[in-house]
Amino acid sequence: MPIYAPRMRWDQLFDDLEAQLQAQERRELDSEVADRTRRERAAVELGARFAAALGAPLRLHLAAGPVLGGALLDIGEDWLLLRGDTGRDSVVPFAAIVGVTGLAARSAQARTARRFGLGYALRGLSRDRTTVAVTDRGGQVVTGTIDVVGADFLDLAEHAVGESRRASNVTGRRTVPFAAVVSVESR
Known part of the structure; x- marks a missing residue:
């Protein structure tokens, strides 16, 4: 029996060292996965x-x-x-x-996603002569019909909802930079 006692201590020591090595490898893998996940998330738009x-x-x-x-x-x-x-x-x-x-x-x-920008989408509303409500960054809401869509702005013929875009119904003409547009709601 005394012959096995030292062998058991070596087995315990080696088992302990193996467990420590596996734990270290697991921590390194977890760290690598977390790093890779952060890098992938950083690239998501x-x-x-x-x-x-x-x-x-x-x-x-x-x-x-x-x-x-x-x-x-x-x-x-x-x-x-x-x-x-x-x-x-x-x-x-x-x-x-x-x-x-x-x-x-x-x-x-x-x-x-559609590959076209805001201007192209607004040109569709302009082409269809849809009455819209444009909300700007100041919180003001203006209704009317989009007459022109430029590279970075829209021109709105202002008129009441429910009225057609006729010269007699137009109360004003407003140019709104795209940077100021918060939403364009169809009415």
């Missing part, structure tokens, strides 16, 4: 997060105006389209969003 949330209910906290809630219908290069709780659709530039509630942690490839 907001548009990819929105692309993964198509159809989901979101609440957009905007630079001006009330919180806009509804289902995410579409996403573009620098804008999104939200079907509001009121049933109206709103084009919202990313730059006007100061926070989002309800956005999942996952992301999707950018190919799920």
Whole structure:
């Protein structure tokens, strides 16, 4: 029996050293995985997060105006389209969003997003002669029809909702820089 006692101590020592080595390797692997995850998350853009949330209910906290809630219908290069709780659709530039509630942690490839920018989306509303409500960064809401969409601005023929865009109904003409647009809601 005395012959086995020293052998048992060596086995315990080697088992302990093996366990320490495995624990160290596990800590290194965990650290590497955490580092890689942080690097991958750092490369994710907001548009990819929105692309993964198509159809989901979101609440957009905007630079001006009330919180806009509804289902995410579409996403573009620098804008999104939200079907509001009121049933109206709103084009919202990313730059006007100061926070989002309800956005999942996952992301999707950018190919799920429209490749065109805000100007192109607004040109569609202009072409269709849709009456819109434009909210600016100052919180002011102006209704009318988009007459012109430039490279970085829109011209709005101001008129009341429910009236057509006729010269007799137009009360003014407003130029709004894209940088000042918070949302463009179809009426």
